[in-house]
Amino acid sequence: MKKYDITSCISYPEEGAMGKTGSWRVFRPTLDIKKCVKCLRCWIFCPEGSIKRNKDDTVEINYDYCKGCGVCANVCKVKAITMKRENEKK
Amino acid sequence: MALKDFPREEYVLQGNAACAGCPATMALRTVLKALGKKTVMVVPACCTAVIQSLYPTCSFDIPVMNIAFEACAAGASGIRAALDQQGKHDHTVLSWAGDGGTYDIGLQALSGALERQTNFIYICYNNQIYSNTGIQRSGATPKGAWTTTTVGGKQEFRKDMSEIIRAHHLPYAAQASASRPLDLFEKVKKAKDIKGPRYIEILAPCPPGWRFGMEKTVEMGDLAIDTGAYALFESIDDNVVFNGKSKLILEEKIKPKPIEEWIKNQGRFKHLFYPKRDEKCLAEIQEHYDQMWDRYRKEYL
Ligand SMILES: Cc1ncc(C[n+]2csc(CCOP(=O)(O)OP(=O)(O)O)c2C)c(N)n1
Ligand code: SF4
Ligand code: SF4
Ligand code: SF4
Numbered sequence: 001m002k003k004y005d006i007t008s009c010i011s012y013p014e015e016g017a018m019g020k021t022g023s024w025r026v027f028r029p030t031l032d033i034k035k036c037v038k039c040l041r042c043w044i045f046c047p048e049g050s051i052k053r054n055k056d057d058t059v060e061i062n063y064d065y066c067k068g069c070g071v072c073a074n075v076c077k078v079k080a081i082t083m084k085r086e087n088e089k090k
Numbered sequence: 091m092a093l094k095d096f097p098r099e100e101y102v103l104q105g106n107a108a109c110a111g112c113p114a115t116m117a118l119r120t121v122l123k124a125l126g127k128k129t130v131m132v133v134p135a136c137c138t139a140v141i142q143s144l145y146p147t148c149s150f151d152i153p154v155m156n157i158a159f160e161a162c163a164a165g166a167s168g169i170r171a172a173l174d175q176q177g178k179h180d181h182t183v184l185s186w187a188g189d190g191g192t193y194d195i196g197l198q199a200l201s202g203a204l205e206r207q208t209n210f211i212y213i214c215y216n217n218q219i220y221s222n223t224g225i226q227r228s229g230a231t232p233k234g235a236w237t238t239t240t241v242g243g244k245q246e247f248r249k250d251m252s253e254i255i256r257a258h259h260l261p262y263a264a265q266a267s268a269s270r271p272l273d274l275f276e277k278v279k280k281a282k283d284i285k286g287p288r289y290i291e292i293l294a295p296c297p298p299g300w301r302f303g304m305e306k307t308v309e310m311g312d313l314a315i316d317t318g319a320y321a322l323f324e325s326i327d328d329n330v331v332f333n334g335k336s337k338l339i340l341e342e343k344i345k346p347k348p349i350e351e352w353i354k355n356q357g358r359f360k361h362l363f364y365p366k367r368d369e370k371c372l373a374e375i376q377e378h379y380d381q382m383w384d385r386y387r388k389e390y391l
Contacts, residue, residue, distance in 0.1 A: 013151045016105030017143030024110060040093040044271045045308055047108060047116040049100050057094065065104035069111035069297075069304030083305075 006084070016065065025068030029061055029082040035080035042072035042081060095149035097123045097313060106149035108141040108268055111304030112239065113311070114215050115141060117268040118186070121213060121292075124278035127152065129182045132166045134196060135159040136188035137222045157289035160195045162187045163203035166210045174209075183210040190220040192291075193251050194231035195375060204287045205293075211281050211288045211390050214251070215268070220375040232319070233378065236301075236358040242360055254323055255289045262288040262289065263325040268295065272303025273322060273334060281323070293320045301357025304375050308356065318346030318379050319353075321386065330390040335346055349376045 004010055033061040038057040050066040051059050061072075101122035107253065110117045114137055118383075122129065130155045133139050139156055143149045157165035166185040173181050188198055192214035200212060219237055220226040227237040229249040236243055255263050262284045266274040281288040295310035297303065302310055312319040321336040336346040350372065353359040362368045 009145055011142070011144075011148035013103060013148050013260075014147040015103045015149035017103065018105055018107045019265055021105050040096075041213070042119065043094055044096060045116060047110070047112045047307070048106075049104050049119055053098060062104065064272075067110035068305075070303075071111055071116075071307055072307045075308050079289045 021065045021067050021071050025063075025066060025067045025086055027070060027085050028063070029066065029068070029072050029081050030068065030084055031059065031061055032080050032082070033058065034077050037078055037080075039077065041075045041077070045071050045075045047071060091274060095277065096271075097126070099123065099127070101127075101129075101149055101151045103149045105142050106109065107143050107306070108137070109296075109298055111297045111307045112137075112141070112294055113268040114138055116307060117206070117292045117294060119214055120274050121184075121186075121278050122150075122152065123144060123386050125184060125211075128156070128178075129184050130169050131161055131184045131186055132157060133168060134162040134165075134187050135222065136189070136191050136193045138186055142152050145180060147171055149276070151268045160349045161189055161199055162196050163200040163208070163210075163212055164190055167203050167206065167208045169208050170208055184255055185210060186213040186219060187214055187219070187231035188222070188228075189214055189216040189218060189251075190226075190228045191312045192216075193249055197254075201254075201258065204255070204289070207286050209285055209287070211278075211290065212312075214289075214291045215294040216291050217294040218248070219296065221296050221299040224360075232375070234353070234359055234375050235356075236360055236361060237299075243359075245292075250326075250379070250382075254296060256328070256330075258287070259328055260314055262325055264290045265293070265321055265323055266290055267293040267311045267315060267320065267322065269293070269308045270322065270334065277324060280335060299358070302355055302362070306355070310352070313347070313352040313355070314356060316347045317349050317350060317352040319382055323344055323390075332390065339383065342387075344384070346379075349379055381385045 043051045043053045050062045070083045092176045102119045162185045170183045218230045223318045233247045234243045264277045323332040332340045
C-alpha cells in the first residue's frame with residue numbers, strides 16, 4: 001500500500017485495528033455444517049464480516065474477531081448456528 | 091440477483107470498534123460491496139467515525155475523509171471537485187452520515203450540495219438517535235421513544251426527511267433497510283450508475299440505542315417495515331415507486347401489523363407499557379403512521 005511521506009493525521013487500513021474483538025464474546029456461535037444449506041444469510045448479515053465465505057459458498061466463523069452478537073444464529077433459517085456460552089464445554 | 095451474486099470483497103475490516111450487532115457496519119458492508127474499490131468516503135462525527143478505529147489505523151479499506159459534524163456534504167463536494175480535476179470521473183464520492191448529521195446539523199450543507207447538483211451519493215444510516223454521544227434525541231427519533239434527552243418519551247413526531255430531500259428534485263432518492271441487503275444492494279447499484287446528487291436513507295436499528303438484544307438487529311428492521319413504521323421506496327426523477335412489503339401496504343393488498351408489534355420489543359418504548367399502558371400515546375403513534383400511509387396513497391398511488 002502507498003504510504004504518504006507527510007506529517008498529518010493519515011490512518012492506514014488494518015485488520016484488528018481495535019485488537020482481537022473475539023475477546024468481547026460472551027456467547028459463541030457454533031456452526032453445524034451438516035445442516036447448512038449455503039444460503040449466505042449469516043455471511044451478509046454478520047455486522048463484523050466474521051463469517052468467511054469459502055469458494056464453494058460454505059461458511060466458517062472467524063473467532064478472532066466475532067463479537068458474539070448472535071445475529072447469524074438468528075437469521076439462519078435452518079438453525080445451523082447455535083449460540084453457546086463461552087465457558088461451556090464445546 | 092441473489093446473495094450468491096454479491097461481490098466477495100470486504101471493505102469493512104474485522105476487529106473494528108462497532109458494537110456487537112451494529113446495523114451501521116451491517117449496512118456499510120453491503121453498500122461498499124455495491125460501490126466497489128473506486129469509492130471515496132466522507133464521514134462526519136457519528137458512530138462510524140468511531141467504528142473506523144484509532145489513529146494510525148483505519149477499519150475501512152477505501153480512502154476516508156473525516157470532517158466536522160455539519161459539513162459532510164460540503165466535504166463531499168470538495169472531494170468531487172478534486173477528483174474531477176484529476177480526471178477521476180469514475181470514482182464515486184460517498185457521504186456516510188448518521189441521522190443527527192443529516193436530519194439536523196448537516197441539513198444545510200446537504201441541501202446546498204443537492205441544489206448545486208453535486209455528483210455524489212449521500213447515505214444517511216438512520217438509527218433514529220445521536221448514538222455516538224450516548225443516545226440523545228434527533229429529528230429522526232419517533233414519538234414516544236426514550237432517549238437521554240427525552241426521559242419521559244419524545245413528545246414530537248419525527249421529521250419526514252425524504253420529503254425534504256425530494257423537494258430538491260434530484261435524480262435518485264430511496265429508502266432502504268439494513269435488514270434487506272438485496273434491496274439495499276440493488277438501490278445502491280442503481281444510484282451508482284446515475285449522475286448527479288443521489289440520496290439513500292437506510293433504517294439502522296441500533297441495539298444499545300433502541301434497547302433490544304443485539305441478536306435482533308435484522309428482526310427490528312423487518313418489523314419496522316411490516317408494521318408500516320418505515321417504508322421502502324425509490325424516487326427516480328420524481329417518480330416514486332414503493333417496493334417489497336411497502337408496495338403491498340401502499341396498495342392495501344396487505345394490512346400492516348399493528349405498530350405495537352414493533353415498539354413493544356424495544357426498551358426505549360417500555361414506559362408506554364409498564365407499569366401501565368399509555369393508551370393515549372399508543373393510539374397517537376398508531377394514528378400517526380396510519381396518516382402517513384394515507385398521505386403516501388394520496389400522493390404516490
Ligand atoms: C458541532 C458538533 N456538535 C456536537 C458534536 C458531538 N457529536 C459527535 S457525534 C454526535 C452524534 C452523532 O449522531 P448521528 O449523526 O445520529 O450519528 P450516530 O452517532 O447515531 O451514528 C455528536 C452530538 C460534534 N462532534 N460537533
Ligand atoms: S455472532 Fe455476530 S459477530 Fe459473530 S459471526 Fe455471528 S453475526 Fe458475526
Ligand atoms: S445462514 Fe445458516 S444455512 Fe445459511 S449459510 Fe449461514 S449457516 Fe448456512
Ligand atoms: S451505538 Fe448503534 S449505530 Fe453506533 S456503533 Fe453501536 S450499534 Fe452501531
